[in-house]
Amino acid sequence: MAKTMPPLTLYTFAMSHYSEKVRWTLDTSDIPYREVCLSPAFHIAPALRMGRRGQTTLPILQAGQEAIQDSPRILAWLQQHRGPLPVMPVAVTRPMREVEQRFDAIGKDVARYLYAHSFGSADAHIVKLWTDHASPWQAAIIRATYPLMRWVFKQKLHIRPARVALAEDRIRLAMDWLDREIADGRHYLVGDRLTVADITAAALLAPLACPSQHPVYGDAAYREGMKQAVAPWRQRPAMAWVRWMYDNHRGPMKGGVF
Ligand SMILES: N[C@@H](CCC(=O)N[C@@H](CS)C(=O)NCC(=O)O)C(=O)O
Structure with a gap:
């Protein structure tokens, strides 16, 4: 059976x-x-x-x-x-996995970099992000303890000038790599169609590329809050590539939350 x-x-x-x-x-x-x-x-x-x-x-x-x-x-x-x-596709497991690892490895750097640039200047927006899916009592606790939560986040993500500078370097290296990969006009990082290599690279860089399809990163208030932080990367081919991926391959979110 x-x-x-x-x-x-x-x-x-x-x-x-x-x-x-x-x-x-x-x-x-x-x-x-x-x-x-x-x-x-x-x-x-x-x-x-x-x-x-x-x-x-x-x-x-x-x-x-x-x-x-x-x-x-x-x-x-x-x-x-x-x-x-x-x-x-099983035939390209290894190169796909290499790209996945490359971009997974900068996920924490992206978070570190963005929180470092928005704590203090976009706190109201961060509170909104942290409470959007909270129950009323959870939201009340998050609002009341925000300064403490922000401090804990800073410790957990090692938000200190040297670590943030290192995060920025690491993001730059990943973007340099991506810019080089797509310099010949190719759309896909492994083979000739969408794979999890593209999905991982695009998803992990999406908080910087702010694609309009994403309910958080595409939101006007998020874009405003992150304006300064994302400004240095805006003109990068890598950022245009992420938005192309979202335009052409993201499609609807089907989990019922957004
Ligand atoms: N290696 C993990 C990393 C996931 C990760 O860092 N998630 C963050 C959010 S983007 C998280 O859950 N942070 C809260 C925590 O660590 O408690 C994965 O690939 O799933």
Whole structure:
């Protein structure tokens, strides 16, 4: 008798670029799922409980009794249990994985860089981002404890001048690499069609490229809040490439949250 596949629930932060990577992979692969957006601080207990790895990060994909934490592990699980996925052609697994790792590696730098440039100058907007998917009592706690939460974020993300400068260097190197890869006019980083290499690069850089299709990064208030931070990168071919990816391949978000 055929085994029924358990429904999938994706736990995310709305503004998380790692979550966007998995969300996009599910959407473009037509894999049904339900998305649950958690709020910072209130994600810790569920993430520890579901992930069982002593880690508090999102995204987490829940499939029945099983929960998979960490975006590369989630993609590997999807390939194994819902694949082969058209965006994960087996023949190019290795180069795809190399690009995935290259851009996963700057995810924290992107967050560090953007928070460093917006804490203090765009606090009202950050509070809005952190409370958009919160229950009324969670939102009240986030608002009341924002200065403390901001301090904790600064510690956790090592937001100090030297680390922020290093983050900027690392982002620049990744963008230099991407600019070189697409200099011959190619659209796809591996092979001649969309793969998770493109999805990862575009999703991880999306907070800087601000594509209009994304409910957070495309929002006018977000763009205004991040204006100064994204200004140095605006003219980069890499940024135009991210927006091209969103224009041509993002499609609707099907998890039911946005
Ligand atoms: N390696 C992880 C990184 C995920 C990650 O850093 N997620 C951030 C949001 S973008 C997070 O959950 N931060 C909160 C925390 O660490 O508690 C992945 O690929 O899923």
